[in-house]
Amino acid sequence: MIVMNKKLTVRIPATSANMGPGFDCLGIALDIWNTVSILEDSLDSPGVMVIGNGQGELSSGTDNLIFQSFSHLFDELGEKTPNVTLECENRIPLARGMGSSSAALVGGLFAANEYAGKPLSQLDLLEIAAGLEGHPDNVASALLGGMQISVYEEGHMVTASVPFPESLSVVLYVPDTPMPTEEARSLLDSNVARSEAVFNIGRAALLVHAMSTGQLEYLRYATQDALHQPARQKIFFPMNNIIKAAMDGGGLGAFLSGSGSTVLAFCTDREYTVGYEMADAGMKSGLNGEIIVTSPTCRGAFLSS
Numbered sequence: 001m002i003v004m005n006k007k008l009t010v011r012i013p014a015t016s017a018n019m020g021p022g023f024d025c026l027g028i029a030l031d032i033w034n035t036v037s038i039l040e041d042s043l044d045s046p047g048v049m050v051i052g053n054g055q056g057e058l059s060s061g062t063d064n065l066i067f068q069s070f071s072h073l074f075d076e077l078g079e080k081t082p083n084v085t086l087e088c089e090n091r092i093p094l095a096r097g098m099g100s101s102s103a104a105l106v107g108g109l110f111a112a113n114e115y116a117g118k119p120l121s122q123l124d125l126l127e128i129a130a131g132l133e134g135h136p137d138n139v140a141s142a143l144l145g146g147m148q149i150s151v152y153e154e155g156h157m158v159t160a161s162v163p164f165p166e167s168l169s170v171v172l173y174v175p176d177t178p179m180p181t182e183e184a185r186s187l188l189d190s191n192v193a194r195s196e197a198v199f200n201i202g203r204a205a206l207l208v209h210a211m212s213t214g215q216l217e218y219l220r221y222a223t224q225d226a227l228h229q230p231a232r233q234k235i236f237f238p239m240n241n242i243i244k245a246a247m248d249g250g251g252l253g254a255f256l257s258g259s260g261s262t263v264l265a266f267c268t269d270r271e272y273t274v275g276y277e278m279a280d281a282g283m284k285s286g287l288n289g290e291i292i293v294t295s296p297t298c299r300g301a302f303l304s305s
Helices: 065-077 100-115 122-133 137-144 181-186 194-213 216-222 239-248 271-284
Strands: 008-017 026-038 047-052 085-090 147-153 156-162 169-175 253-256 263-267 289-294
Touching: 008 100, 008 137, 026 100, 026 137, 026 289, 047 065, 065 085, 065 100, 065 122, 085 100, 100 122, 100 137, 122 137, 122 156, 137 147, 137 156, 156 194, 169 239, 169 271, 194 216, 216 253, 239 253, 239 263, 239 271, 263 271, 271 289
Parallel strands: 047 085
Antiparallel strands: 008 026, 026 085, 026 147, 147 156, 169 263, 169 289, 253 263
């Protein structure tokens, strides 16, 4: 019999997937957090209370993604889903390539596992989350923290952490315009040229080297991509101008975060200059947006109370 923990709160980080060349296999956690609190059982109908991003927009019913993932874990355990309300404080922007859906999946699964007394391991949760999401890059970093390499081997997840310098900071240009993930993925060709594959393989390897050794001067080349960003440029035409502006402003490397529409730049200084240049390039392309200066985090989802 599973012993339920009545009240708890978990925190889940934002994530940036792909990191340029690492399509569907590289991701990094960012120091921007969503919070999920489980309220005590009541006679009321189960559901979700949303505070912050998505308030008044996201469903408050059991069809909300975070409640679905919460319920999915109890299905995996062969148990009835508890009659609870999940209170979600969302700080991660929605549909902007910063892992909002992965945070919901990981948050629901992690909270459910804690509520049930932690019957499943971290690897169990990762495999469930990756199966629900369809790709592992965001969920691995959301659950484990840090920069993660994720691959499948005979249906099982293999992950490895990549260290990075403490001095590394992140500048995010977050446009007002969303980029739905499914639409962005539908643009991608199922076949790629050998030259494009070689381009990305080399740069993904160089990216891991640059981060793990602190040779950040290589990020200029290591964050380039030939597999997914050119296709996404077709529906997000300001992208290349914003990336160029980030580099011209002093960024070490820049890329489309996930499927967009956020553009991420790595820095060790001049963050606000880089942010200004990115915003100016966006404005000249007809975009409005928000600049967020933050850093990567080595911490993944955790129980905060």
